[in-house]
Amino acid sequence: MSDRVVVLTKRPATVKNIHEINFEMENRTPINCRESPKFSKYFDTIWKELDVHA
Numbered sequence: 001m002s003d004r005v006v007v008l009t010k011r012p013a014t015v016k017n018i019h020e021i022n023f024e025m026e027n028r029t030p031i032n033c034r035e036s037p038k039f040s041k042y043f044d045t046i047w048k049e050l051d052v053h054a
Contacts, residue, residue, distance in 0.1 A: 005042075007049045017049055 005019045021042060023033050033039055 005046055007046060019046060 003021055005021060007016045007019070008014065009016045019042065023036050023038055025032060025036065
């Protein structure tokens, strides 16, 4: 899992936002992070910024 996620704008890309990711856990594996309550908050916030219409 990344410590930071950079969201870019559409072309020409510029930095829209930088999210610092902190799960505050000792055994930080992708599975443990995915099960953390913080994961859905990060996911929702970043997905909205991506402005994807799928």
